[in-house]
């Protein structure tokens with residue numbers, strides 16, 4: 051695409067953008083009495099205005115039906131999770147039976163590791179990305195310890211080559227091959243939260259399977275951001291949160307994918323609870339766990355209706371917008387425009403380094419800028435000027451314009467303000 055560094059160009063893109071008016075469906079935080087330019091949807095997505103109504107519905111049912119709400123009314127809580135599976139499955143490219151919405155991300159990661167990290171003999175190692183999100187690191191560390199291993203021996207972390215910021219796919223695949231017969235699991239983020247790099251999940255899954263290992267992904271930064279085809283890629287399991295690109299509220303609920311080939315596999319170890327028990331017999335309260343088929347059989351507790359109601363409101367917007375392909379098309383243009391404008395800020399040349407891949411296929415709605423001097427000061431100035439981005443130690447600013455509620459004009463205004471702030475911190 052041929053971009054131009056003018057307000058008129060940005061406004062013209064907005065006029066041609068069929069998704070432009072979706073921004074009216076969200077609340078924007080206020081800074082200095084104005085809507086902030088909110089580029090932090092990779093950390094906490096904005097509130098859909100419809101979320102309140104979805105919550106109010108459930109509060110109304112609770113007030114009027116109380117315990118009867120589990121079985122009475124239009125959408126009884128007994129199978130409330132089923133109302134989310136189809137929409138969530140569309141976001142991650144799965145069959146409805148392969149997806150369940152429950153718990154929170156790190157809890158679900160542990161549940162999946164119980165089923166899919168099954169070290170045996172010399173096959174006990176896990177390959178993962180170095181510098182993964184800390185919760186993932188702690189989950190892997192404590193799971194390997196739980197099985198009696200030393201995490202330093204059991205966990206192989208992959209780091210970029212000297213002088214590079216992102217991993218090369220060929221190096222990931224090579225490493226999987228090299229460690230082949232020692233590998234129990236390949237477990238990575240779908241997108242690295244720090245650099246914004248999208249990993250080639252299809253190739254990694256294939257290589258992991260060829261090595262005889264299970265393969266799973268943490269899609270916290272990928273779900274609702276990039277196109278995912280978990281079923282077709284043959285991924286074994288995946289987990290994601292819903293409060294980032296999926297706009298479902300602070301600490302919101304989480305999604306789980308279990309490939310259908312495991313859906314009825316009662317030999318897989320799992321930690322069970324009554325909500326994963328065969329729905330027809332759940333309330334017989336009998337001994338002997340019989341899992342529901344599919345991912346739903348991993349449920350533990352009765353559904354958290356309020357966060358799940360918010361997630362329904364949000365999934366509804368994803369469908370209304372036309373789904374992930376439509377969103378992804380805008381996201382590529384928007385992020386491309388951001389990249390173009392940052393490169394066009396003359397004062398930034400010596401100070402800023404983009405550590406997010408330049409290849410649009412290897413990134414989502416995020417650009418991470420490594421700031422070589424006065425990084426914290428630059429961040430503070432941006433925030434004062436009404437731009438909400440985020441800062442990650444030691445010196446990275448992450449900027450995430452999202453296709454559902456951000457505009458080309460906002461990206462343009464951001465670059466103007468970035469320019470001014472850079473002048474101010476020189």
Ligand SMILES: *Cc1c(COP(=O)(O)O)cnc(C)c1O
Pocket residue numbers: 154155156157183185186239243268270271291
């Ligand atoms: C955001 C994020 C988490 C957060 O986990 P919670 O259990 O939702 O607090 C974990 N892993 C990754 C990769 C993340 O980006």
